Amino acid sequence: MESVSFLRVIKTGALNFWRNSWLSAAATMVMTITLVIFGLLFLLFGITNYSINTIKNTVDISVYFKVGLDEQQIFKIRDAVQADPRVKEVVYISQQQAFDEFKQRHQNDPLIVQSLNELTENPLSATLNVKTYHLEDYPAVAQSLQDPQYKDFISKVNFEDNRAVIDRLSRILKFIVTFGVGLIAVFCLIAALVVFNTIRLTIYNRKEEVEIMRLVGATNWYIRGPFLTESFLYALGATVLSALLFTPIFNQVLPKIAVYVNPQLTLFHQNLFNYWYLMGILLGLSLLLAAVSTLWAIRKYLKV
Amino acid sequence: MIKFQNVLKKYDDVTALQGVNLQVRHGEFISLVGMSGAGKSTLLKLIIGEEHPDDGQVLIDDIDIATVSKTDLPYLRRKIGMVFQDIKLLPKRTAFENVAFAMEVCGHKKEKINGDVPKILDLVGLLHKRNHFPSQMSGGEKQRVAIARALAHRPVLLLADEPTGNLDEVNSDEVLELLLKINSLGTTVILATHASSLVNRIKRRVITIESGKIVREQAQGNYQL
Numbered sequence: 313m314e315s316v317s318f319l320r321v322i323k324t325g326a327l328n329f330w331r332n333s334w335l336s337a338a339a340t341m342v343m344t345i346t347l348v349i350f351g352l353l354f355l356l357f358g359i360t361n362y363s364i365n366t367i368k369n370t371v372d373i374s375v376y377f378k379v380g381l382d383e384q385q386i387f388k389i390r391d392a393v394q395a396d397p398r399v400k401e402v403v404y405i406s407q408q409q410a411f412d413e414f415k416q417r418h419q420n421d422p423l424i425v426q427s428l429n430e431l432t433e434n435p436l437s438a439t440l441n442v443k444t445y446h447l448e449d450y451p452a453v454a455q456s457l458q459d460p461q462y463k464d465f466i467s468k469v470n471f472e473d474n475r476a477v478i479d480r481l482s483r484i485l486k487f488i489v490t491f492g493v494g495l496i497a498v499f500c501l502i503a504a505l506v507v508f509n510t511i512r513l514t515i516y517n518r519k520e521e522v523e524i525m526r527l528v529g530a531t532n533w534y535i536r537g538p539f540l541t542e543s544f545l546y547a548l549g550a551t552v553l554s555a556l557l558f559t560p561i562f563n564q565v566l567p568k569i570a571v572y573v574n575p576q577l578t579l580f581h582q583n584l585f586n587y588w589y590l591m592g593i594l595l596g597l598s599l600l601l602a603a604v605s606t607l608w609a610i611r612k613y614l615k616v
Numbered sequence: 617m618i619k620f621q622n623v624l625k626k627y628d629d630v631t632a633l634q635g636v637n638l639q640v641r642h643g644e645f646i647s648l649v650g651m652s653g654a655g656k657s658t659l660l661k662l663i664i665g666e667e668h669p670d671d672g673q674v675l676i677d678d679i680d681i682a683t684v685s686k687t688d689l690p691y692l693r694r695k696i697g698m699v700f701q702d703i704k705l706l707p708k709r710t711a712f713e714n715v716a717f718a719m720e721v722c723g724h725k726k727e728k729i730n731g732d733v734p735k736i737l738d739l740v741g742l743l744h745k746r747n748h749f750p751s752q753m754s755g756g757e758k759q760r761v762a763i764a765r766a767l768a769h770r771p772v773l774l775l776a777d778e779p780t781g782n783l784d785e786v787n788s789d790e791v792l793e794l795l796l797k798i799n800s801l802g803t804t805v806i807l808a809t810h811a812s813s814l815v816n817r818i819k820r821r822v823i824t825i826e827s828g829k830i831v832r833e834q835a836q837g838n839y840q841l
Contacts, residue, residue, distance in 0.1 A: 317723040524704055527664075529694035529769065530721035532686070 317534055325541020332514055336546060339510040343550035343601065346503040347594045351558055353492035354593070358585055359569055360485045366574045367478055368447065373454050373471040375440040379407070381465055383438075389465060390440055393457070398449040403441040410436040437467060447478060500601060507546060508605040511539050515613055522613050532614050536607065543606040547598035555591050562587045617642045617773070617804060618663060623672035625658055632658040633828045636672070640806065642772075645799045647815045648808040650825035656808040659825070660775045664696055665689050694722060697766030697774040701781035703758050705750045711737060711761045712746040718768040732768070740764045740794055756787025763794055773804045780811055788814060
């Protein structure tokens with residue numbers, strides 16, 4: 313008996329969706345706009361966040377040792393730096409490694425290759441690349457390496473200070489979040505109100521039917537069912553439309569942005585976001601909006 | 617079957633019913649008479665749980681209606697059929713579909729509906745009009761379709777609230793005959809009306825309400841105001 317009711321509810325809901333096609337189209341469109349705005353803000357947020365993280369990863373301190381220094385001495389300094397609780401990782405690049413990497417990097421430049429071949433000894437120095445856990449610790453850690461006790465071993469301490477860029481990006485991110493949450497809230501409210509009114513009009517049209525249903529002993533869920541089905545169809549329609557609109561963004565726009573932000577990305581890692589993940593979120597959001605506004609609209613008619 | 621124990625019902629400051637004590641036994645046919653606004657409809661609404669008493673109790677088979685949860689109320693209503701003065705048929709459905717609707721919403725299978733509805737329409741004498749829309753039927757016929765719909769769940773109790781209020785004498789008689797027939801088949805019937813000619817003709821138990829109080833009870837009564 314239950315499955316018979318369930319099928320009847322779905323059928324009635326689908327029929328109403330079709331019969332009120334203009335109302336359905338309006339509700340679906342408003343919901344689509346809400347979803348698209350939500351999706352775009354979500355992507356914008358993600359891209360900014362990703363950019364910040366990429367730039368954060370480029371910040372490190374390079375410590376150049378004097379040429380010909382004993383490796384044991386370097387290790388001692390490395391261990392001392394490593395012991396600092398602010399330090400996340402220390403990578404040691406030996407003189408030979410630095411030379412090989414340099415050669416590798418410039419293998420296509422005949423002039424450099426020729427010059428390197430003429431060298432009798434390695435002019436590059438060994439280095440330590442130091443990363444800290446927190447951005448704000450970089451200046452202090454760099455400062456500590458310039459301490460007089462290291463004067464005889466270290467020739468140069470260098471770090472690229474990207475903190476200004478990171479600060480600016482963080483501010484943009486904060487703005488996107490604040491502004492975005494407000495915008496999404498407004499559009500969710502508009503969408504909920506439109507769905508609410510659409511369903512209320514449908515219920516009003518079928519007021520008599522609802523009244524008779526109650527009198528002959530239909531359960532409240534049986535009465536709500538068709539209206540819920542109808543609004544879930546708006547939600548599904550809106551998700552499908554948004555999915556279609558987001559397809560070119562995912563295929564064309566996002567990979568370009570990803571490569572622009574981080575040129576080292578390979579072709580296979582250019583998708584910053586999972587398409588289906590975002591569509592899942594949009595579907596969830598639209599179903600939630602539909603359910604809340606429908607149950608709210610029908611409440612009055614179910615008071616016993 | 618139904619017991620009212622010292623029931624009080626108020627709508628804001630207006631007292632609709634007070635001090636109502638009443639007992640209805642299985643298989644009875646009761647006429648509830650009184651002028652408009654006397655409290656007849658309120659009494660019926662208390663039985664189907666659409667309203668709750670402000671004081672006292674309404675018991676159906678010893679169950680206090682006020683304690684029935686919202687989820688269980690629909691199942692109670694399937695045991696009680698209701699007919700109204702304004703008939704309340706769905707205008708875009710045929711006689712058959714109107715009766716079938718009551719069975720559909722309760723989850724009956726199509727085969728059962730197709731088997732039962734013609735029998736019920738036959739009982740009210742309208743099988744030949746099964747495919748007619750309400751607009752193609754007379755007032756009496758529409759009311760008989762409404763009665764058929766109320767019977768779709770095989771209720772143990774039928775409540776008729778001024779079912780002949782909008783009907784002429786001939787149609788009223790038809791509806792009354794039908795209610796008596798249903799009663800003779802074992803269903804308890806409570807008929808709320810102010811049509812004295814009907815009540816006087818059937819010679820059954822009559823309960824008279826005035827200003828929310830039961831003022832008279834007669835076993836084989838007449839309509840007296």
